[in-house]
Amino acid sequence: MSRKVKQSKPHAKPAPHAMDSAALAADAAAALSASRFKEATELFKELVKRERQTAWVDGLAESYAGRAQELAAKGMVKEALMLWRNRAQLCGKPLAQGDYLVWLLRAGERGEMLQFLSDKSLPDAMRLNLEMHLAASILAEPNATPSGLSPDSALLRHLPGARAALEAYCKGDFVALETHLQAIPFRSPYRDLKTVLKALSLLQTDVEGARAAITRLAAGGAFERLAAVVRAAVLPEDGWLAALRDLDENGRQMLLDIKGCPNALRPFLLELAKLGAAPAPAQLFDLLTRFRRVIPEEALSALCLRLFPQMGRSIERLPDFKKLPKETQLHMMALAAEAQGVLGSAEEYWKDLANLLSKIPDQKLRAALVLRHLADIALDNKMDTELNAEAFRYVEKSLELDPDDRSSYLAIIRTLRCENELAKARAFLDRALPRFPKDAGVLLEAVEVALAGKAFKKAVGFAKQVLELDPINPKVRGLIGQALFSHARKQIKARNLAAARKELDASEEWLRSPVEWATLKLLRVFLTEYLDETLLRAAVADLGGSLVGAFRLLLEAGKVGHDPRSLLLSSGCNLTAPPPAEAVVALAQVLNAAPDGAKALGAALGPLRATLKRALKMPFSEADYLLVCEALHRCEDHELLTAFTKEALKRWPGRPVFVYLNVIARHGSDIYFIPYKDQDALDRAAREAHKQGDHRTSSRIRTLLSPPEEDMDDDSFDPFDLPFPEEGSFGSAMEGFLGELSEAKGESLGGALEEFLNDPRKMFEMLVAMQGEKAFLEIMRKEFGKQEFDELKRQCGGNQKDLIRMLVDAMVEGAEMEMPAPVNRPGPRKPKSPAPKNQKDLF
Amino acid sequence: MSNPYRILDVPTTADDETIRAAYLSLIRDCPPERDRKRFERVRTAFEAVSTARGRLAHALFDKTAPTPEDVLAEVVAAFQPRPVDDKHLRRVLGAK
Numbered sequence: 058m059s060r061k062v063k064q065s066k067p068h069a070k071p072a073p074h075a076m077d078s079a080a081l082a083a084d085a086a087a088a089l090s091a092s093r094f095k096e097a098t099e100l101f102k103e104l105v106k107r108e109r110q111t112a113w114v115d116g117l118a119e120s121y122a123g124r125a126q127e128l129a130a131k132g133m134v135k136e137a138l139m140l141w142r143n144r145a146q147l148c149g150k151p152l153a154q155g156d157y158l159v160w161l162l163r164a165g166e167r168g169e170m171l172q173f174l175s176d177k178s179l180p181d182a183m184r185l186n187l188e189m190h191l192a193a194s195i196l197a198e199p200n201a202t203p204s205g206l207s208p209d210s211a212l213l214r215h216l217p218g219a220r221a222a223l224e225a226y227c228k229g230d231f232v233a234l235e236t237h238l239q240a241i242p243f244r245s246p247y248r249d250l251k252t253v254l255k256a257l258s259l260l261q262t263d264v265e266g267a268r269a270a271i272t273r274l275a276a277g278g279a280f281e282r283l284a285a286v287v288r289a290a291v292l293p294e295d296g297w298l299a300a301l302r303d304l305d306e307n308g309r310q311m312l313l314d315i316k317g318c319p320n321a322l323r324p325f326l327l328e329l330a331k332l333g334a335a336p337a338p339a340q341l342f343d344l345l346t347r348f349r350r351v352i353p354e355e356a357l358s359a360l361c362l363r364l365f366p367q368m369g370r371s372i373e374r375l376p377d378f379k380k381l382p383k384e385t386q387l388h389m390m391a392l393a394a395e396a397q398g399v400l401g402s403a404e405e406y407w408k409d410l411a412n413l414l415s416k417i418p419d420q421k422l423r424a425a426l427v428l429r430h431l432a433d434i435a436l437d438n439k440m441d442t443e444l445n446a447e448a449f450r451y452v453e454k455s456l457e458l459d460p461d462d463r464s465s466y467l468a469i470i471r472t473l474r475c476e477n478e479l480a481k482a483r484a485f486l487d488r489a490l491p492r493f494p495k496d497a498g499v500l501l502e503a504v505e506v507a508l509a510g511k512a513f514k515k516a517v518g519f520a521k522q523v524l525e526l527d528p529i530n531p532k533v534r535g536l537i538g539q540a541l542f543s544h545a546r547k548q549i550k551a552r553n554l555a556a557a558r559k560e561l562d563a564s565e566e567w568l569r570s571p572v573e574w575a576t577l578k579l580l581r582v583f584l585t586e587y588l589d590e591t592l593l594r595a596a597v598a599d600l601g602g603s604l605v606g607a608f609r610l611l612l613e614a615g616k617v618g619h620d621p622r623s624l625l626l627s628s629g630c631n632l633t634a635p636p637p638a639e640a641v642v643a644l645a646q647v648l649n650a651a652p653d654g655a656k657a658l659g660a661a662l663g664p665l666r667a668t669l670k671r672a673l674k675m676p677f678s679e680a681d682y683l684l685v686c687e688a689l690h691r692c693e694d695h696e697l698l699t700a701f702t703k704e705a706l707k708r709w710p711g712r713p714v715f716v717y718l719n720v721i722a723r724h725g726s727d728i729y730f731i732p733y734k735d736q737d738a739l740d741r742a743a744r745e746a747h748k749q750g751d752h753r754t755s756s757r758i759r760t761l762l763s764p765p766e767e768d769m770d771d772d773s774f775d776p777f778d779l780p781f782p783e784e785g786s787f788g789s790a791m792e793g794f795l796g797e798l799s800e801a802k803g804e805s806l807g808g809a810l811e812e813f814l815n816d817p818r819k820m821f822e823m824l825v826a827m828q829g830e831k832a833f834l835e836i837m838r839k840e841f842g843k844q845e846f847d848e849l850k851r852q853c854g855g856n857q858k859d860l861i862r863m864l865v866d867a868m869v870e871g872a873e874m875e876m877p878a879p880v881n882r883p884g885p886r887k888p889k890s891p892a893p894k895n896q897k898d899l900f
Numbered sequence: 901m902s903n904p905y906r907i908l909d910v911p912t913t914a915d916d917e918t919i920r921a922a923y924l925s926l927i928r929d930c931p932p933e934r935d936r937k938r939f940e941r942v943r944t945a946f947e948a949v950s951t952a953r954g955r956l957a958h959a960l961f962d963k964t965a966p967t968p969e970d971v972l973a974e975v976v977a978a979f980q981p982r983p984v985d986d987k988h989l990r991r992v993l994g995a996k
Contacts, residue, residue: 197994199986227986261981282992295969307991314988317979325975329968338965345971356974360966367965388960396963426957462953 073103085116094123105147118148122155129156134164153179158187162194171205188212188246189279196223196250212246219247222254231258249280256287260315267291282308290315301330321351338367366392384413400434407431415458425459428452444472456488463493470502479510497526504533508540516540520567531569538567542576549583549617558584575599579610583617594629603630604640604668605647611661612653621664635671642681644669645688658692669697673704679712686718698722713746714754717761726761729834733851736762821865830861837864903966904945904958906973919950 073081085100101117104110121144129137138160145152153173161170173179174187191212195203196219206213222237235258238251245251252274259267268291274284286308289300297316301309313323325348332340342364349357362385365372372378372393378386391406407427414424432444432451444452449472452465459465466489473482486503493499500523507516516537523533541564548557561580568574579596582589597606607630614621625632648658662669677685682705689698702719709715716738724731731739743758825833834857838846841864849867853859905912908922923946930938948962949955966974 193993197990199990223989224986227983227989229983257984280993283989286992295972298968298972307988311984311988311992314982314984316976317981319978319980322975322978326972329971332968334968336968341966341968341971352975353978356977360971360974363962363964363966363970366963392961392963422953423956423960426953426960430957430961 073100078104078107082113085113085120089116089120089123092123094120094127098124102147114148118144118150121148126156129160129163134160138164138166153183158183159190162190167191167194168205174210175205175207185244185246186279189249192219192246192250193279193283196220196247199223211244215241215245215247219245219250222250226254226257234258246279249274249278249284253280253283253287256291257315260287260290264291286311286315298326298330299334301327324348325351338364342368362389365389366396369393369397384410387413404431404434407434421458425455425462428455428458429462429465442468442471443475444468460488461492463489463496463499466493467498467502470506474502474506474509477509479506482506483510495526497523497530500526501530501533501536504536508536513540513544534567534569535573538564538569538573541567542580545580546613546616549580554584571599572601576609576613579613580617583613583619588624588627590627590629593624593627597628597630601643601647603632604636604644604665606630607632608644608647608661608665611664612651612657615657615660621661625664632665632668635675636668638672638675638677638681641669641672641675641685642677645681645685648688648692649684655691655693659694662692662694662697666694666697670700673700679705679709682708683714686715690718690721695722695725711742711745713742713749713751713758716742717754717758721761728762729857730855731761732855733847736847818865818869821868825861825865830857833861834864902941902945902964903970903973904948906970907941907945908949916951919946923950 076084081100081104085097085104088094088097088100097120098117101113101120104113105117121140125137125140125144128134128140138157141152141155141157141160144150153176158170158173161167170187170191174184174191179187188211191203195201195212195216199220203212203216218237218240222234222241225231225234225237234254238254241247241251252270256267256270256274259270267287271284271287271291274280276284278284282305285304289297289304289308289312292300297312301312304312309327310323313326318326325344328344328348332344342361345352345357345360345364352360361377365375365378366389368375372389378389381389387406387410391403391410394400394403394406407430411424411427411431414420414427428451432448432455435445435447435451449469452469456462456465456469466485470482470485470489473479473485483506486499486506489499490503500519503519504516504523507513507519520533520537523530527533541560545557545560545564548554548560557580561577561584564577568577575596578592578599582593582596585592593610597610600606600609607625607628610624610628610630611621614624648662651658682701686698686701686705689701698718699722702715702722705712705715706719720731720735720739724735728736739758739762743755743762746752746755746758828836841849849863850860853863905914908914908919908926910919910922914922923942926942927939930942932939947954948958
């Protein structure tokens with residue numbers, strides 16, 4: 058029969074008296090090293106009881122000292138004194154050591170302190186320290202005569218001078234103060250008081266001096282409480298408010314005295330300090346409200362106005378809010394809405410405010426600023442240099458109220474120029490130029506508007522004005538230089554070589570960069586009847602040689618109508634050898650920087666395709682490979698992009714950006730033509746990109762997979778067009794469609810619905826025709842869900858028309874139509890008058 | 901941003917010249933290589949209110965809540981510097 062083995066209990070530590078001395082000594086030493094003074098005291102006591110070994114006695118003394126320090130630090134001074142006396146008694150250590158004397162003072166046991174002072178064997182340094190601590194407490198009692206001191210004690214001898222100095226300071230008599238301070242000797246127990254009073258006297262006139270003085274005083278001295286107040290008072294800026302928290306009540310009152318705080322404001326300030334460095338706005342508001350009667354009205358008003366926007370919707374319920382002028386209420390509500398992120402509401406409040414202010418003669422500038430702020434809100438992307446329609450209206454209106462804002466003119470002129478509304482742009486320029494005749498920005502816009510309107514002489518005139526203000530302005534030189542080149546190219550293409558030469562000669566004044574000079578050289582090649590090969594080769598070399606030079610040559614050839622291949626042959630470019638990676642990267646940089654469109658760039662790249670393909674296996678870094686692929690994507694060279702991205706995916710398998718570019722290269726960027734397998738790959742790539750933190754690629758793929766809905770912000774809305782479905786359900790789309798149908802036919806909604814139910818296929822086909830295939834597919838995607846929709850797509854092999862037919866079949870055959878309940882719908886409609894003339898036929 | 905007027909130590913009614921002078925004086929004390937944080941704070945404050953338009957725009961569109969130091973700066977105008985009350989000073993000296 059087996060027995061269960063009993064689990065023994067954890068071995069309990071024996072009591073000290075039961076341990077042998079060696080083990081006990083080891084434990085005691087460990088406790089002392091670990092600052093477990095209470096435990097160490099007990100263990101050493103037991104050891105010393107057995108035998109008064111020196112090491113054990115010293116250990117006990119040290120334990121007592123450590124424990125006493127701990128207790129004193131917690132404010133248990135009497136207990137600390139008791140332990141210290143035990144230390145003296147049991148271990149034979151002198152009492153007058155460490156902080157004993159300070160504790161005596163703190164405990165109010167002045168009698169014993171004075172006994173020590175009368176002991177002539179007390180070391181001088183200890184005597185001075187003792188006297189300094191006593192000095193502070195003596196000075197606290199202005200009229201008392203301290204007893205128990207020897208008549209020749211420095212404490213008594215220097216006391217009148219110290220008292221007089223304090224009195225002089227409190228009266229503000231700094232001349233007398235200086236005299237009394239001079240009379241206090243260096244080794245006086247009152248010497249720290251000298252430093253503190255000196256610093257205090259400098260506070261109003263020389264804060265730096267006060268700071269320097271108090272810094273010289275070591276911390277923890279006899280007058281430390283006084284010094285701490287001065288240290289707080291000299292903190293830079295408003296740091297003293299936070300320092301209030303670290304002082305005791307007496308120190309706080311003294312600090313507030315120094316700062317000159319009126320008594321009525323003190324409770325407020327003390328509560329403010331307690332709130333900490335970053336209180337919630339509601340806490341600050343509550344504090345201001347509670348102390349409103351003592352805070353100066355102007356200050357209270359300014360602070361509350363700054364806090365109102367932080368109070369959110371509750372701002373309207375604040376009793377004082379309604380008493381504010383209407384203008385201030387709108388202002389606060391606008392800011393509050395912005396602070397909450399409710400931009401729609403904010404916009405409405407700002408608009409109301411702008412309207413109100415625009416009617417007040419001296420508030421037009423503020424109204425204009427509000428309108429410009431509305432323009433900022435209206436801009437989707439604040440980095441846009443062109444204004445959208447809404448922002449444009451706001452900025453235009455703001456100029457009526459404040460015609461002197463340069464940035465507004467520039468934004469408007471730039472927008473009009475980019476929209477090719479040159480007459481309007483010129484009208485605004487005519488208003489801006491007299492106001493800003495010497496402004497390079499405005500003049501630069503004038504150059505661009507003139508160039509856009511083909512007023513070249515005017516452009517040159519403005520350009521010269523810009524250069525007078527800013528001689529090295531590269532942009533204006535570039536603009537004029539390029540304009541002259543553009544004219545020259547047109548002349549070359551038209552074989553007007555003399556005219557072309559004139560343009561090129563005129564361009565010399567404006568050129569700066571080596572590429573511009575090289576382009577000039579190349580264009581001059583086209584001026585000669587017979588090809589000047591030397592000049593051509595020199596130009597191509599200047600344009601970057603081999604690949605880059607060849608590309609630039611081909612680009613120019615395309616612009617001037619010259620045969621690119623024959624030029625390439627004479628150019629001296631070696632395009633048969635595989636180009637080094639650096640040359641391909643340099644070409645990519647040129648492609649990315651070129652202002653030309655994809656068509657021109659693609660045409661110029663064509664003859665270089667074979668050369669570039671030879672570079673596929675070159676040792677590119679991933680970043681350089683990406684640069685090249687993005688450049689090819691920009692040029693829409695799908696052949697090269699396919700080749701490069703295929704190679705990239707061999708080297709860096711699954712890299713999301715290359716997956717994306719490879720799919721685009723093979724299928725284009727219309728989701729409906731991307732096979733399901735590639736959509737899957739894109740989906741995986743998007744998730745991987747997101748995981749890697751490549752949010753740009755993730756976003757590009759998401760946009761490709763889920764193209765955004767069409768922009769409905771269209772001013773040309775035709776009320777007889779069927780509305781786009783609202784976001785979400787098929788049901789709401791049908792509701793809209795049936796509603797329009799019923800109105801057009803002069804029927805009730807029920808009538809339109811009945812017609813639908815009788816021939817749903819006809820109605821669905823009509824829905825597709827009216828709303829467009831893309832919109833219909835988007836509705837169906839939401840209706841079926843992505844998974845089911847994608848499955849149907851796969852069944853159709855990606856063919857859009859087949860997919861639509863399949864979806865209509867599915868809807869007609871089985872899907873139950875969800876018609877939203879007619880909530881809050883008006884009663885049956887009255888028969889309509891005949892439809893307007895320009896209404897489209899619906900059937 | 902904390903109150904830019906407080907940072908520049910100018911009243912809210914200060915004009916362009918006063919603000920510019922205050923700014924130049926402050927950045928002399930805290931050039932960027934010595935105290936970058938403070939320099940940037942002063943620079944940001946200056947850019948916000950250096951022109952009349954800027955000051956109006958700041959008053960209209962600033963949404964930042966005041967800090968305790970901003971509150972202090974508003975009420976400190978009521979302070980009148982004076983020597984310490986004898987009673988308070990002696991209490992500090994005699995505190996146990």
